[in-house]
Amino acid sequence: MTARRRLGQGALALCAMLTGSLAGYAWGAVQTVDQKDLRFSVKLVKIAKGDSVEFTNSDDTSHNITISGRDFSVNSGLQARGQPFRAPLVKPGVYKVSCAIHPNMRMTIVVE
Numbered sequence: 001m002t003a004r005r006r007l008g009q010g011a012l013a014l015c016a017m018l019t020g021s022l023a024g025y026a027w028g029a030v031q032t033v034d035q036k037d038l039r040f041s042v043k044l045v046k047i048a049k050g051d052s053v054e055f056t057n058s059d060d061t062s063h064n065i066t067i068s069g070r071d072f073s074v075n076s077g078l079q080a081r082g083q084p085f086r087a088p089l090v091k092p093g094v095y096k097v098s099c100a101i102h103p104n105m106r107m108t109i110v111v112e
């Protein structure tokens with residue numbers, strides 16, 4: 001193995017590590033909420049601080065999730081079928097979840 005290749009693999013590993021911690025992979029439990037028939041699979045999810053919610057998309061259409069709470073807002077961008085979106089939620093509180101494309105899609109996350 002050449003030195004250049006080793007360096008490349010090190011950078012890749014570091015990248016994966018940083019991405020993982022940013023996306024919350026190194027944290028607590030993950031609860032999954034599906035989107036199907038233009039609805040969230042549940043209206044309310046309660047999680048512990050540091051846990052994550054992963055949104056899956058089983059619809060043929062795309063969704064665009066926004067999660068907002070006090071001093072916090074995150075947007076999934078355009079989320080195609082089969083493309084998961086995971087949101088780490090750090091602070092206790094109530095978070096409203098909505099889809100920018102389908103105004104009737106709404107749910108709540110409570111971080112205890």
Ligand SMILES: [Cu+2]
Nearest residue numbers: 063099101102
């Ligand atoms: Cu939607």
